[in-house]
Amino acid sequence: MTVPEKVAAANAKVIEIMTKGRPVWTDVLPALEAVPGMEPNLILVPGPPIEPNDLPIPLKTAVCGAACHDGLAKNVDEAWEMVLRGEIRIAPSQDYNCGNAASSVMSASMPVFVVEDKTNGGKGFCVPHPGSNPRVLRWGIYGEDVEENLRFIRGDYAAVLGEAVRNSGGIDLIRVLSKTAGMGDENHNRQPAASMALALELVPWLLDVDHPARDKVIKEIAANDRFFLHVMMAGVEAIMASAKQVPYSTVMAGMGGNGIEFGIQVAGTGNKWYTTKAPLIAGIFLKPTTTEADLLGYLGDSCVTEVWGLGGMSAIAGPAYLRMTGGTFKDAKERTEKARQVSLGEHSFAPIPWDDYRGFPVGVDIRKVVGLNILPISHGGSALKTGGQAGAGAAELPVEVFKKAVVGMVEDVKRREGEAE
């Protein structure tokens, strides 16, 4: 086979993995128990690799908070010293088939959603979404109140939810997405329909759990319209675990930002990152006093949903998000059309009624992005440099990461072909 033939075959295989993948939520377990390679002194952070000294304030706060939460340090100052000495390590979540949205981090004792891809065999992981309270580790805030909530999530919340999910025999996320087709979710920044459908599947099992905190847990989940996002992120990571095992494929298989740098991963080169300066998220601010100067660059792994065709890729499925963030229905349509021009596949599980029943485009080919010079768009929440959520909107993915990925793929393929210089 020639190189182009091998690339075409590998890409067909990755699109098959992405479109036939069946993510099923099966468990809630401590990260140390669930995540292969997790260690007691390891804290997983969003985005590409970063040196401790380069961590932006929200991530630094989250890392130190998580270290305190895990009992690795007595206070955040001690935690930071341990990070600088290398006694507490940080690493990119997506290298471990995990996703950390916004400023979320994952430490060993935190409970994670375990999602299994029943078709391809991969497993993915994500910490629970903490709800609408703005004071959360997820936005780089730590304090006694945040610690109290983290302990509730690690304790009663994980116990009740874990038992319900295990007793259910697993919750099929494709079924949730199929049932909510045409309900206006784009499934990255807007997922009230999917969260409700997921609750519909969960509540009967939750009601059967015999635990004093059961009702409190049900209330938390039922009141959180973003609950589905973190379950779905684990689902995407489960599928990407298999996609990243396909040499020669030029399909994007990972993406995230740490506020300073933004990076992508490509199926053919697995966990290798291609990075550039993190773009800003343009959209709306929660407070009128916020300005662009207050913004960090793209922060978080929640854009793994775009890697699997959700969010900005299928913006036309959730046009209300565009309306909220300053766009129009036409903009939503154009976003999805752009995504279609650089994607190799299309999902069949959730046809969009007002888009001729087309499916979500999936599987961005880095060659198409560079060749056509068409940049897909990711939705996302924006973070303040000092911690906290600034607003929400969208960012055009920087072409530099795709160009670097093309160079990286050529080097990798030449090495495999014995052509390396």
Next chain:
Amino acid sequence: MADTSKMLSLFRSELVVVNVGPKSFADVLEKQGYTALQVDWKPAAGGDKQMQEMLQYLGGY
């Protein structure tokens, strides 16, 4: 002698211009009442020759 009738009929028919390149060329024609079709064309990889060769190696796009 060559049959020029087809050529002449082309010149006598309504002018429709296909413009590949800067849209401003098409705009000028349209302002004068002619029909111009704009082709949204961009050079491969923004004209980056090194990228073009690498894309070719990987099978094009």
